[in-house]
Amino acid sequence: MKEKENYVTKSANFLRKIENHFAEIAPRYRKLRTTDMEPILFIERELSEADRMHGADMGCGAGRYTLRLAKQLGKKCHLLYCVDKSEHMLIQLKNFFVEHGINHFKILHSDAHKVPLETDSLDFVVSFNAVHHFDMSNFLKEASRILKNKSRLFVYTRLKSQNARNVWGMHFPNFTDKETRLYELDELEHMIENTPNLSLKSIRYFEYERTSTLARLEEQAKEYHYSTFRLFSKKEFDRSIEIFKKNITESYDVNNVTWKDQNILLVIES
Ligand SMILES: C[S@@+](CC[C@H](N)C(=O)[O-])C[C@H]1O[C@@H](n2cnc3c(N)ncnc32)[C@H](O)[C@@H]1O
Numbered sequence: 105m106k107e108k109e110n111y112v113t114k115s116a117n118f119l120r121k122i123e124n125h126f127a128e129i130a131p132r133y134r135k136l137r138t139t140d141m142e143p144i145l146f147i148e149r150e151l152s153e154a155d156r157m158h159g160a161d162m163g164c165g166a167g168r169y170t171l172r173l174a175k176q177l178g179k180k181c182h183l184l185y186c187v188d189k190s191e192h193m194l195i196q197l198k199n200f201f202v203e204h205g206i207n208h209f210k211i212l213h214s215d216a217h218k219v220p221l222e223t224d225s226l227d228f229v230v231s232f233n234a235v236h237h238f239d240m241s242n243f244l245k246e247a248s249r250i251l252k253n254k255s256r257l258f259v260y261t262r263l264k265s266q267n268a269r270n271v272w273g274m275h276f277p278n279f280t281d282k283e284t285r286l287y288e289l290d291e292l293e294h295m296i297e298n299t300p301n302l303s304l305k306s307i308r309y310f311e312y313e314r315t316s317t318l319a320r321l322e323e324q325a326k327e328y329h330y331s332t333f334r335l336f337s338k339k340e341f342d343r344s345i346e347i348f349k350k351n352i353t354e355s356y357d358v359n360n361v362t363w364k365d366q367n368i369l370l371v372i373e374s
Contacts, residue, residue: 130192136329157227160185163234167197251374266366318358
């Protein structure tokens with residue numbers, strides 16, 4: 105009993121810490137992260153036969169992918185629901201959409217596990233870089249509920265092993281040990297298989313050549329561009345960033361740090 109109480113308390117504190125993180129970083133989030141067009145173009149091709157669609161982006165954040173998707177789909181998307189549990193992120197998204205003259209969207213301040221949308225009402229659901237923050241099984245059940253028959257859920261994420269191969273996983277001490285939320289492919293496959301009415305249709309791997317400077321990388325980590333950095337104590341973070349700087353200086357020209365980022369996109373059919 106004692107163990108369970110401790111676990112529950114820790115888990116609630118953990119979720120609050122991450123919520124505070126997203127509230128704090130919301131105004132800077134889009135500038136701190138790198139956004140790629142490839143998954144958007146892939147999704148557009150997958151949806152090329154449909155028209156006047158209703159869709160949702162779950163865990164849309166400040167809308168960097170949502171906006172690109174809305175623009176790319178154009179009139180083929182009649183209404184795009186932007187779902188996030190952080191109102192700070194949603195304020196950023198709203199301003200961003202207005203600045204870009206996009207108005208076929210609706211904001212839903214909601215938990216991705218229980219969305220105020222009707223059963224069998226959507227033609228597609230997307231989620232970018234967010235499922236490791238969700239209770240994946242409940243999210244899949246909810247996506248299955250709101251999707252129409254024979255429509256698709258697109259999950260874009262990075263696997264635990266892909267995370268270990270990026271510049272942080274390779275050179276920032278304890279980055280991969282702290283990031284316990286990401287999945288491996290077999291875990292995702294298993295959860296999809298166990299969700300009634302969902303099946304994995306295809307998997308697409310993405311790889312991006314990156315170039316940056318040590319100064320920019322240091323700035324991103326200190327601004328917590330990945331929530332993983334919030335999971336370090338100040339002492340641990342200070343120690344790790346010093347070792348990271350030393351590792352990068354020893355292995356690269358600090359003005360030309362290169363690595364590959366990898367992601368995966370799951371196409372799931374309802
Ligand atoms: C890493 S950010 C990604 C945001 C955006 N998809 C992107 O790629 O820029 C994760 C987002 O998921 C949201 N989030 C986390 N847990 C959630 C939940 N249970 N329901 C809805 N949104 C959630 C956070 O508030 C945050 O905006």
